[in-house]
Amino acid sequence: MSEPVRTARMRIQADSEAMERDLSRLVLTLVELVRQLVERQAIRRMEQTDLTDEQIEVLGLTLMRLEEAMTEVCERFGLSPSELNLDLGPLGTLLPQE
Template structure:
């Protein structure tokens, strides 16, 4: 069910498959936000202001989020490249 056009990497907005394209778009946005949260978390850990317990909790939360993303990608038949859409002159999203 890969919805990214294999040649362009763009989301397929075919009206007959609108639900699939919407799932791809939503998961792309969620993946982008997940990566932003992960980078911010790493900066906080590297900043040295977190307790060991906070670092452990943060690590567990990030692992759980990544596992859920993998589960959702499997449900919708998408892979990581499907979520890396082409933004034209701006290049790839991720």
């Protein structure tokens, strides 16, 4: 004899506000990771004197504005910068500790 087919669907009870906040947190974490990588790359290029003084100035202003924008967006979603550092369990945190 065959087993009866289950017709009941599993439903996930989720708070839409919590889901939106968690998704925002994930997106902002990825943006912060890329921002930090770009910043490190810029510092490395400055140390190697690959950039002109004008390029260094533009890059510095751009990175400052991006950091300010990240702070504003975090405030809008009620997140602190420390909340963007995801814990990856045995691997440690995603972002370096400052």
